[in-house]
Amino acid sequence: MQKFDAFTGNLAIATAWKQINPDVCAAYPITPSTEVVMLYSDFVANGEVDTEMVTVESEHSAMSACIGASLAGGRVVTATSSAGLAYMWEMLSVASGLRTTIVLACVNRALSAPLNIHCDHSDAMGAKDTGWIQIFSENAQEAYDNMIQAFRIAEHSDVRLPVMVCNDGFIISHSFEKMQYIDDEEVRAFVGEYNTKHSLFDFNKAEAFGAMVLPNYYIEFKRQQREAMEKSKNVILEVGREFGEKFGRNYGFFEEYLLDDAEIVFVVMSSAAGTVKHVVNELRKNGNKVGILKPRVFRPFPADEIALSLKDAKVVCVLDRAETFGGEGGPLFLEIKSALKNNENQKVVNRIFGLGQRDFLPQHVFELFQELKAKDTKKFGYINVRE
Amino acid sequence: MSLKGWKEMTEGGIIDVPGSSEEYHTGSWRSFRPVWHADRCIQCYRCFSFCPDNSILIKDGKVAGINYDYCKGCGICAHECPKKANAIEMEPERK
Numbered sequence: 374m375q376k377f378d379a380f381t382g383n384l385a386i387a388t389a390w391k392q393i394n395p396d397v398c399a400a401y402p403i404t405p406s407t408e409v410v411m412l413y414s415d416f417v418a419n420g421e422v423d424t425e426m427v428t429v430e431s432e433h434s435a436m437s438a439c440i441g442a443s444l445a446g447g448r449v450v451t452a453t454s455s456a457g458l459a460y461m462w463e464m465l466s467v468a469s470g471l472r473t474t475i476v477l478a479c480v481n482r483a484l485s486a487p488l489n490i491h492c493d494h495s496d497a498m499g500a501k502d503t504g505w506i507q508i509f510s511e512n513a514q515e516a517y518d519n520m521i522q523a524f525r526i527a528e529h530s531d532v533r534l535p536v537m538v539c540n541d542g543f544i545i546s547h548s549f550e551k552m553q554y555i556d557d558e559e560v561r562a563f564v565g566e567y568n569t570k571h572s573l574f575d576f577n578k579a580e581a582f583g584a585m586v587l588p589n590y591y592i593e594f595k596r597q598q599r600e601a602m603e604k605s606k607n608v609i610l611e612v613g614r615e616f617g618e619k620f621g622r623n624y625g626f627f628e629e630y631l632l633d634d635a636e637i638v639f640v641v642m643s644s645a646a647g648t649v650k651h652v653v654n655e656l657r658k659n660g661n662k663v664g665i666l667k668p669r670v671f672r673p674f675p676a677d678e679i680a681l682s683l684k685d686a687k688v689v690c691v692l693d694r695a696e697t698f699g700g701e702g703g704p705l706f707l708e709i710k711s712a713l714k715n716n717e718n719q720k721v722v723n724r725i726f727g728l729g730q731r732d733f734l735p736q737h738v739f740e741l742f743q744e745l746k747a748k749d750t751k752k753f754g755y756i757n758v759r760e
Numbered sequence: 761m762s763l764k765g766w767k768e769m770t771e772g773g774i775i776d777v778p779g780s781s782e783e784y785h786t787g788s789w790r791s792f793r794p795v796w797h798a799d800r801c802i803q804c805y806r807c808f809s810f811c812p813d814n815s816i817l818i819k820d821g822k823v824a825g826i827n828y829d830y831c832k833g834c835g836i837c838a839h840e841c842p843k844k845a846n847a848i849e850m851e852p853e854r855k
Contacts, residue, residue, distance in 0.1 A: 470772060470773075471772040472772030473772075533771055533772075571770075571774050571776065578776070579778040580774055580776050580778075581778075582773075582774055582775075583773070584773055586773060589763060590763070590769075590773075593765065594766070594769070594772070594773055596766040597766050597769065597772075600766070601771075
């Protein structure tokens with residue numbers, strides 16, 4: 374049974390948490406993710422959930438507390454943005470290396486300097502190689518659905534990795550949208566009980582966590598993490614399929630939007646995909662063969678599946694909401710470029726857009742489309758930047 | 761102790777067997793070794809009391825030698841051994 378109501382992305386996440394009732398939430402406020410924990414602490418204060426709220430003095434401490442709670446066998450959540458995620462960076466690798474199952478709501482915001490509280494993906498992209506599963510949402514509905522699925526993925530015995538659910542700051546986090554939410558009981562039944570094989574609190578079985586390893590063992594543990602990431606692919610698909618069967622909204626690695634016969638394809642993640650979809654609809658009316666591939670899962674990166682999906686495209690334009698400053702392109706471009714086989718008949722270009730939440734409007738996509746049709750399309754560029 | 765492959769290891773480096781550090785011989789990187797002379801030992805147990813590991817062997821209630829599997833050659837036992845007895849001397853591992 375599902376009902377409609379008006380939700381912001383932050384409320385969607387806090388609502389999913391309330392329905393799941395995790396054991397521990399340790400978090401430190403930072404715009405635009407503050408409201409997730411603010412709303413959730415209301416649920417705690419009102420006795421609607423029995424989560425242990427741990428108010429800490431920094432994001433580094435927040436993630437540290439989450440790690441301890443997760444190793445103790447708890448179901449653990451936190452939320453952060455921008456500098457907060459950057460400050461967690463050291464502990465992000467500890468969380469994944471110790472194979473915790475923490476679920477983090479990353480409300481995407483630009484990194485300083487200059488200080489900017491608005492949306493881009495530089496925070497999440499800075500954490501892309503820390504061993505976390507990363508799932509990106511296009512709107513509040515996806516933020517909610519992805520959050521519910523994240524627990525199943527993280528806690529699966531083949532995976533046991535922390536999951537980051539990324540939602541665009543302000544654009545998703547603070548905008549009200551019509552959203553369909555699921556009954557509490559059905560959410561709980563879908564997510565299930567969390568039972569861990571190892572727990573700090575299992576006093577009948579003494580175990581040590583976080584021991585040091587020397588060069589004769591470290592690389593084996595990293596190899597294990599890669600395996601877990603590989604195995605998570607099937608789990609992500611399984612969970613997405615089951616979610617679709619039960620609740621009517623299917624999820625895979627990426628969304629293919631009017632891609633079958635598309636010659637010009639935009640690859641774009643998160644909320645900006647909505648803008649591009651609108652323009653693609655308009656362009657299609659005039660017979661233009663355009664489509665969109667919207668990656669949902671960035672880690673693990675579904676390279677083979679994307680390569681297959683894009684094999685017939687003549688022009689692939691990857692839109693990045695983060696920079697690599699000196700890399701060949703943005704982080705999404707580098708993954709896509711690496712996934713695609715070298716094909717003389719296929720042009721792969723990159724555009725950086727929306728840093729610090731610079732407007733990305735339909736007119737920019739129309740202009741971009743004209744550029745992409747031209748034979749001498751430049752390989753790299755910025756959208757809506759003043760010269 | 762043979763080294764395990766990544767498929768055989770516990771996830772995330774969890775040590776699920778209590779006391780298994782005994783299997784890990786930590787004395788391999790010693791550059792000096794304590795040599796115990798039974799004939800000079802006065803059984804004062806100072807070496808045993810001060811050893812930061814557990815490398816002084818006790819047999820039937822008496823100091824009986826050094827466990828080189830775990831001794832890292834810190835020299836505390838030799839330092840604490842009463843000078844008049846001088847029952848423990850440090851020697852380079854490679855002369």
